[in-house]
Structures are given as C-alpha cells and as structure tokens.
Amino acid sequence: MKNWAENIEYTATRVARPRNLDELGELVLANSRVKALGSRHSFNLCGDTTGTLLDMSAFDSTVEVHGETVRVAAGGTFSHVVEALARTELALPNLASLPHISVAGAVQTGTHGSGVRNPALSASVTAFEMMRSDGTIGRFTRGTSEFDACVVGIGALGIVTALELHCVPGFSIAQSVYLDMPWEAALGSWDELSECAYSVSVFTKYVGDTIPQVWAKRRVGDPEGLDPAALGARQAQEALHPLPGVRPDNVTVQFGEAGPWYERLPHFRSNFKPGRGDEIQSEYLVPSSAARDATEALRRIGDRISPLLHVSEIRTVAPDAAWLSPSGDRQSTAFHFTWQSKPREVAHVVPLVEQALAPFAPRPHWGKVFAMSGAELREVFPRLAEFSILARQLDPTSKFSNEYLDGVL
Structure with missing residues (x-):
C-alpha cells in the first residue's frame, strides 16, 4: 500500500479498514503497533507502521x-x-x-x-x-x-x-491571477502584497527577474488592498494552473468572478477527484519578519533547485497556539515546494533548502519531506521536548510510534 504520491510504500504487515468505533477499538486493542491513514496525502513516513495500518477511508x-x-x-x-x-x-x-x-x-x-x-x-x-x-x-x-x-x-x-x-x-471570494510581477517590486512591497487579499499565493521557481503567477483571493466586502498590477504585474486573461504547462480544467474559477467561499479558497475544485500525484512536497515556515531575506536566500540557490521543481508556493499564515503547529506563536511565511517525482534527487536537494533557510528558524510541515534532525527540530519547536514526555504518558507502550516519530521525538 502506498501514499497518494506513491513515493512511500508502507511497511505494515496488515491493512484493516474499520467502519466504526467498535471495530476501531477492537483493532487498537488487538495490535501492538497501529497507525491510522486518512487521505494518504503525507509525503513521508509519519503514517507508517510495522504493525497494522488502519485505513480510515471506510470509517x-x-x-x-x-x-x-x-x-x-x-x-x-x-x-x-x-x-x-x-x-x-x-x-x-x-x-x-x-x-x-x-x-x-x-x-x-x-x-x-x-x-x-x-x-x-x-x-x-x-x-x-x-x-x-x-x-x-x-x-x-x-x-x-x-x-x-x-x-x-x-x-x-x-x-x-x-x-x-x-x-x-x-462569505464570497473573487479570485484573480497576476502574471510576471518583477521581483524587485514585489520584495519592496512584500507586506502590502501579502495583505492585498484575504488569501494570497505567490508561485515561483526562484529564477529570473519576475514572479510567474500571483493568486489573489479577495473577500467580497473587504476594503480594497494593493492592486498587484501596481507592482508591474498583468492580470491573466485565461484560466491558469499553478504548475506550468498543466491544463487548468480542475482549478477554481478565476478572472475576479465572485463565488462562494468553498468554490474559491481552494486552488482546485471539490468535484475534481485527484488520482496519484506525480510530485513530492516539502514545506518550511519562517517568521514573516524574515520573509524577504528567506526569499532572497532561496533565489540565490534557484539555479540549483529549479531543475527539480514543478513550482514553489509562498503564503502567509497567522499565528496559533498549538504546541507543534509550524505557525505556532508567530506570524509565518510558508515556502512550499512541489518537487518532481524523483525521490532520490529530492533527498539530495532538500538539505540544500534547509541550509539556505537555517538562519531563519524554519519549521517543516510534519506531513512533507524534510531532513531536519530531532535536535534541530527541538531548536525551532520550543515545546517539542515537552510533547515527547506527553507522548510517553499517553502512549506508554509506543503503540502509535514508528521510525518517523522515533526520529522526531
């Protein structure tokens, strides 16, 4: 059994599909190692186990x-x-x-x-x-x-x-896509660009003088923010997919046409059923105060990482209080990398990205590919050691543990 992207093959000896709480409880009690799988959209071994995988798709x-x-x-x-x-x-x-x-x-x-x-x-x-x-x-x-x-x-x-x-x-959202924004103008007005709409995504490969695409999702009724065209971008006149060269059949409606929140906030339509994703993903979140410097650090290695990139997406995330949230307790800028489906090559380039972002205390997304050690993770997640103690208290027999969690905790 593999994950959605098929870059991970699970090591479980058995797969069970519980349908309700009774069946789930029986399986948890009957097995020394268990792990639940949802939509299998993680790109690392966080959902793996050497025991019984619980496929929750029938739950x-x-x-x-x-x-x-x-x-x-x-x-x-x-x-x-x-x-x-x-x-x-x-x-x-x-x-x-x-x-x-x-x-x-x-x-x-x-x-x-x-x-x-x-x-x-x-x-x-x-x-x-x-x-x-x-x-x-x-x-x-x-x-x-x-x-x-x-x-x-x-x-x-x-x-x-x-x-x-x-x-x-x-609420309603109107989504527009802007093309070829000069990097100099974008970085000079980064805060204003990030705040120009309810949700903003910058798509790039960190090479060249311009940003290929900026997706701005404006909430209808909100005050008007910065017009990305003021930074030298032009508004797209045809529907676009965030990945270069991919048909836009399944993207949500663009062209500034207002629609319900659920039809605009995702990049992809709900009635689109994705099969295997021909990609591997990584993501790191840094304090938004370091967003410009972190972006420039990635641009300096753009020629080394872009050949393996489908695209990278830059977004802003507000702080929250969860101990292990990558955006916990700090306004964050997220650098998401959609790599080509080449696991060996990705394993070599991810440490290069981490080295470039290291001065900015990067926190990885827990479900994506990263190379940071447990010691490095404890440096950027202040309560990770405390969480490790809690995990031992709530799971004293390590029923839910696996190789990934051993490395993290």
Missing part, C-alpha cells in the same frame, strides 16, 4: 451542523464538510489548496491555507475526540490544559475519531 464520515459548529467524524474530508455547509449560511474561515484531504490528518500535521489573518486549519477546532492506546476515547476541548498540546499531535498520541470546527458567517 464513518458523517458531518453534522450544530449551531455555529460542524462536527465531522474521522472518515470525513474537507470536501464532506463543504458539502454540508453549502446547504447553510455558514463557512469555515479557510481551506487548504486541495479540499480532498482528511480533516483529522490535516489538523494533526499542522496543515494551513493562506492569509495574513488566517491561522492554520487546527485553529478552527473547538474540540476533538481521540482513541487512546487502551481503546478508550478522550475528549479535548479548547481552553483546557491538554488541548493545545494535542490538537497538532502528528499521530503520536492516539487516533482522532471526530472533530468539531467553529464556523463563521458565509
């Missing part, structure tokens, strides 16, 4: 709306949540670029969208339930002592069985 995916809260069971994806909220006047504050990922997996690994006032997706969680190694269910509610420690838990503490997300009133 309950019920979505229920209660007042301003939406509850989603562990089998649910953001597409499932969107389908339920589309029938209401409610919305989630933000979405990831691909809505087909599992909610539980995205939250546990610190996944985010974009926007200077939009924190990671875990910031919308008001409560979640998790099966412990003894088969019991613990409930964690925002504001309690363990919530911030566990909400981004990289699968080390148990198996998330349900989450409750806070909703906001529904």
